Amino acid sequence: MEDVTLDDIFISIKTSEKFHQTRIVHIMKTWFNLAKKQTYIFTDGDDVQLNHTANGHLVNTHCGTGRGYSNLGCKMGTEYDTFLSTGKKWWCRFDDDNYVNPTRLLEVIKGFNWTSDIYVGRLSVDYLHTDYQGKTYCYQFAQGGAGCCISRPLALKMKPWCGREALVNTQNQAAMSDDCALGFIITALLKVDIILSDFFHSDYENLTSINPNTFYKQVSLGWSNTNKIDLNNGSQSKVFNEEQDPSRFYSLHCMLYPSTDFCK
């Protein structure tokens, strides 16, 4: 099989205009630069400056603002449609409070055969049940906040339920959020199992309990104002204070990529 490279992965980030200055800014200064060519930001407003920094990769979805299910589903459905149009082998999607290590993402993704139906991420809860079109289904889903990856053949099979309009429709019928809907479509409607990975992390878990010596192995790490990774591993790399680096992404980036300009 031909070798998969970073160019075979389409990376999407879901955000909102209100988070451009408080969340996206940390991504732009760090990991975005390692995956510039394939990373796209899906938001709900225009931002000329950010679009410039993102090499024109800012997509105003014109979906509604606010965290209503259908606004978020409209954005995720647009991520999905855009991925399909790129022809790439993998769709990996993350929230705007994720640090993604592209090197590690590629390593982990290379462990799977992209020509099969693959859905990999962190399990949210064990099993959930839902009623959909008069039938009860049992499903699992990858926690949206930790990110997940889907292979192209699987993504193509999801089409009846997963475009910009179709995903919102599925969500409305099954009464669920966008990340649940992805899992529901894959594990219940298409009967493809989720592959669990411990390398994806959101702020739903206690981030301080992740050993800093394992950061280099992680695909994604989240943050919130009250839950952040603990950088204390005696590393020689540059550590910024919390005021300069509220997400801890700059310090983490310096730990993983010490030759970055701002780390010297």
Ligand code: UDP
């Ligand atoms: N989000 C959004 N619009 C909103 C609120 C949230 O697009 O009005 C996005 C946000 O940018 C993030 C994802 O939805 O990518 C999850 O939001 P958040 O991290 O605030 O929620 P949590 O994961 O803590 O429930």
